[in-house]
Amino acid sequence: MGENERMDDAGFTHEILKALPAVTIPAALEARILGDFDRLGMRPGKLAGMLARIGERLWPGVPVWQPASVLAVSLVMGLTAGAFLPSPGSVTPASDLVVVAALDNTLDIDLDRDQ
Amino acid sequence: MVIDPDTDLVARAGHGDRAAAQALMARHLPTMLALARRMLAGQAEAEDCVQEAFLKVWTHAARWKPGKAKFETWLYRVTLNQCYDRLRKKPAEPLEAAANVPDGADGPDRGLETAALEAQVSAALAELPERQRAAILLCHYQERGNIEAAEILGISVEALESLLARGRRTLRMKLSHLRDGAM
Secondary structure, eight states: OOHHHHHHHHHHHHHHHHTSOOOOOOHHHHHHHHHHHHHTTOOTTOHHHHHHHHHHHHSTTSOTHHHHHHHHHHHHHHHHHHHHSOOTTOOOHHHHHHHHHHHHSOOOOOTTTTO | OOOOTTHHHHHHHHTTOHHHHHHHHHHHHHHHHHHHHHHSSOHHHHHHHHHHHHHHHHHHGGGOOTTSSOHHHHHHHHHHHHHHHHHHHSOOOGGGGGGOOOOOTTOHHHHHHHHHHHHHHHHHHHHSOHHHHHHHIIIIISOOOHHHHHHHHTSOHHHHHHHHHHHHHHHHHHHGGGTTTTO
16 A cells, blocks of 8 residues: 555545534433532542442442342341241251161060961 | 643542532543543443443543543543444444434434445445554544544554554545535
8 A cells, every 4th residue: 555545545544434413412411410529529528429339349230229129128038037947957956866766776686476 | 752632631530529420421421421421322322332431441540640642542542442442242233323313403304314334434444454443543533633532542643544544444435425516
């Protein structure tokens, strides 16, 4: 490709892109962006702001209440399960007794009984 | 040491100064949105992309360390990365621009001409590989210098010039019929 041709390509590209209409900025977009700034509570040292920034890193783009709700529901479910469900390793004393009693019995087999 | 006109605003925004955040947004939003709009197929997607880029600004502003790179360079790199992510998630819809007919302030014929031109240029841009498209837009649409554009793209100036040469060639081949027409 010659230098003249390169220059023509550059001139053409420049001209055609400059002819494009300007992109308009909706006021709603500015409000959304500033809304994010307010939501993140950009005040260092404030607990809410810090939590909001941590929430933003863990779960970007959602309001803080969503990850907080999921965390709270998970906590409640975990506590409920811990309080009411028996742990899988536990053995009831009654089942222990049955096993011990069975082992304590002597085998009483009379081999002549069937004859 | 890089002289960065945004340093003060970024630091103030990082300390919760809403007016600084607003000023930062006013300074960069128009060019960021224009870049995203030309990189992506639709206005809504471009707006989401720019909003996410600013979200990154707000989350990082307090920890921004001036001196390494210009804030603007980082900001446009973030914006382009958001665009790339969206382009990879969803195939381009180059003809959406045709639906965005201007309001006819220059007269109905002029408005239709502009809309047709925009649709054709958008379609041609959408067919370029994403790095070529970004290079073309940074240098020809936003009129940035090659060094700055190369920094934003994270490539050498030689690599940028190669992208530009290929992109310009393709655009000219696809749009040469517009030379004596709409422009």
